[in-house]
Amino acid sequence: MTFYYDFSKTADGLNTKRTARSLIELRAQLAAEIPPKSVYERLLLATWNIQGLGGNSRTEESLWYITEVLSSFDLIAIQEVKRRLDDLNRIRELLGDWWEYVVTDPSEGDGGNDERLAFLYDKRKVQFGRVAGEVVLAPVVDAHGNEVPATQFVRTPFIVGFESSWFRFMLTTVHVIWGDNARAIPQRVDEIKSVADFLAGRLGQTGTFAKNLILLGEFNIFDAQSPAYQAILDAGFTIPDELTSVPATNVGREPRKYDQIAIQFAEHPNLKPTKAGVFDFFKSAYSDAKLPLYRNELRKADGTLPANPGSYYRNHWRRNQLSDHLVMWVELPIDFAGPYLQRKAT
Secondary structure: OOOHHHHHHOOOOOOHHHHHHHHHHHHHHHHHHOOOOOOOOEEEEEEEEEEEEOOOOOOHHHHHHHHHHHOOOOEEEEEEEEOOOHHHHHHHHHHOOOEEEEEOOOOOOOOOOOEEEEEEEEOOOOEEEEEEEEOOOOOEEOOOOOEEOOOOOOOOOEEEEEEEOOEEEEEEEEEOOOOOOOOOOHHHHHHHHHHHHHHHHHOOOOOOOOOEEEEEEEEEEOOOOOHHHHHHHHOOOEOOHHHHOOOOOEOOOOOOEEEEEEEEEOOOOOOOOOEEEEEOHHHOOOOHHHHHHHHHHHOOOOOOOOOOHHHHHHHHHHHHHOOOEOEEEEEEEOOOHHHHHHHHHO
């Protein structure tokens, strides 16, 4: 829940009546599709590629909608945070002082696209484990026994330790290289295989913060038959059943599995999500039916409208305001008091 009294502190020009009406619809949709938060029993974890957060010309109105969606979860991995953190800081301000984030430096080079990876979390529910790092691959040994520097990731995966109730876990988010518009370019498969194998290797090491692993983010996977998808499974991760049947995670609804949440719980091998799904915010915020409300915002610098306002609104403008990716989420049980007491009682 956001602080609605902050309407009085927003930038000039915010249409508060229009925003409030859409927030009512968005809250109703969230209440119908996302489980309610609990204090101790369950963790609501999400991943969302928020297209160019901090780099697009988002309106104050769109930040209210983004914040409302984020507030429904306890911990969110966010991809495509840009160099400027103004939007992320505004979102945190709207969420309240009990929210915090941890973020990487921007990726350098053309492929990195000046992007950061971030985790945003509710401190009342989730505690930062004081462990954070980026996944950097060790040198490889060639056929002659010489160490050769490994090819690193275009956008370095971000790994952080968290705790919530009885559950300790390592959370790793990625934004895997896109490259060509092809089903399985080698570099994309290599990046996914490298990060999955790297994390699985942590399970056999001493001193690891937690041996419960969650790998999530944008993998740019086309389908479940792709070698990129198989690389996640081969490393010992599983995809929750509710998410394997999701046909698409992008707003265009092409049959793609770009976004994923994969788990490997060595300390709790029987732990499974109780619920999972994908949330489509465009059913309420910036819905198709609301095009007339935003027609003036579609105007170009010269004051003219695009040739096809409806197409521009659906496929460009509103995606820049919210995102071109949907929100993927899981609900995890985190209260292990019952089993613990049973063990102590026997």
